[in-house]
Amino acid sequence: MCELLGMNCxxxxxxxxxxxxxxxxxxxxxxxxxxxxxxxxxxKACRLFIDCQSAxxxxxxxxxxxxxxxxxxxxAHIRKATQGKIELENNHPFMRELWGxxxxxxxxxxxxxYWPQLCGQFMPVGTxxxxxxxxxxxxxxxxxxxxxxxxxxxxFDFLAEVSPKIAEYGTxxxxxxxxxxxxxxxxTHLHWIVREWPFQHAHLVDMDVEIDFSQVTKPEDRVAVVxxxxxxxxxxxxxxxxxxxxxxxxxxxxxxxxxxxxRLVEAx
Numbered sequence: 001m002c003e004l005l006g007m008n009c010x011x012x013x014x015x016x017x018x019x020x021x022x023x024x025x026x027x028x029x030x031x032x033x034x035x036x037x038x039x040x041x042x043x044k045a046c047r048l049f050i051d052c053q054s055a056x057x058x059x060x061x062x063x064x065x066x067x068x069x070x071x072x073x074x075x076a077h078i079r080k081a082t083q084g085k086i087e088l089e090n091n092h093p094f095m096r097e098l099w100g101x102x103x104x105x106x107x108x109x110x111x112x113x114y115w116p117q118l119c120g121q122f123m124p125v126g127t128x129x130x131x132x133x134x135x136x137x138x139x140x141x142x143x144x145x146x147x148x149x150x151x152x153x154x155x156f157d158f159l160a161e162v163s164p165k166i167a168e169y170g171t172x173x174x175x176x177x178x179x180x181x182x183x184x185x186x187x188t189h190l191h192w193i194v195r196e197w198p199f200q201h202a203h204l205v206d207m208d209v210e211i212d213f214s215q216v217t218k219p220e221d222r223v224a225v226v227x228x229x230x231x232x233x234x235x236x237x238x239x240x241x242x243x244x245x246x247x248x249x250x251x252x253x254x255x256x257x258x259x260x261x262x263r264l265v266e267a268x
Contacts, residue, residue: 002092002108003032004190005076006175006226008182008248013223014068017211019076021204021231023065026055026078029206035091036061037106038076040069041179044101050091054078073177077106082129089126094134096122098142099149103178105134108228109171109187130174133166137176152181156247156255159183164243164259175226182248184226186240187261191230193237194252196222202232222251 005022007015019038027033033054040047047069055061055078077092092106107130114129121142122135140162145154159176163185166172175184184190195202199213199221226248230237240246243259 002077002079002106003030003228004106004108004173004175004184004226005074005228005231006106006177006182006184006248007071007074008177008224008226008251009072010222010251011218011220012070012072013221014070015074015076016065016068017202017204017209018225018227018231020065020209021206022076022227023055023061023078024206026061028056032078032080034079034086035088036076036078037091037093038064039074039093039095039104040071041073041102041104041177042071044179046095046102046104046179048093048095048104050088050093052086052088052091073179073182075104075106075175075177075182077108082110083127085127087126090128090131092130094131096134096138098138098178101178103138103176105137105174105176106130107133108173108189111166111169111172114166114169129170133172133174136166137162152247152249153255155181156183156245156257159185160245160257160259163245164261167243167259167261173228181254182224182226183245184240184248185245187242189228190226190240191228191237192224192226192240192246192248192253193230193235194222194224195235196251201234203234205229205231205233224248224251224253
């Protein structure tokens with residue numbers, strides 16, 4: 001399976017500390033070495049970086065680890081392939097345009113025999129179950145709301161309805177953002193934490209690196225981080241419940257929903 005990393009902030013923030021630890025899982029502390037990707041929103045547009053090399057060895061990942069790109073919504077992914085060859089077209093996150101803004105999606109899991117009926121407006125470029133699910137979500141969003149861009153509440157309610165239906169086919173942990181908010185859903189492994197004033201020290205699990213956030217933040221800063229497994233060993237991370245959907249806005253939990261999944265294939 002793959003691993004996910006997401007960040008939603010009250011003010012533009014860089015993700016270099018979290019990404020340094022997260023990227024170690026692409027061949028050093030774990031074996032998610034089949035490619036990586038990361039997307040940074042800047043209002044409606046997005047900077048997307050993907051590579052077939054692992055996040056440990058990729059020069060592009062090294063650039064991300066050392067260049068503090070600031071954003072209010074970030075999604076990253078390190079891949080351990082279950083469906084689809086190790087090719088650029090199969091790397092997450094995936095990006096599409098809808099209602100005049102970029103949408104970004106990354107998935108961890110394996111959807112067995114998942115072949116949704118796609119009308120052609122959003123079609124996979126690669127061969128992963130993840131991209132098929134993403135295209136289906138966007139297709140159904142457009143079908144539901146037409147040319148009128150929905151509110152964040154309408155998007156959340158829609159995801160609470162469609163996510164458990166897709167999860168019937170297997171493990172469906174994902175992070176989705178349109179640059180205005182960050183939505184995440186879990187059937188197995190996903191965790192979150194909110195960092196806010198007064199900020200504390202944090203120490204990475206995957207490497208001996210720590211930071212005193214109180215020295216590099218302001219009182220108005222607030223950051224929510226989502227990860228497959230906790231990134232630090234001296235902070236309290238919250239574990240998602242199976243079927244839980246969380247909407248993050250301005251660096252905090254805005255709303256949660258607990259859905260019922262009829263059939264669930266556990267992650268191996």
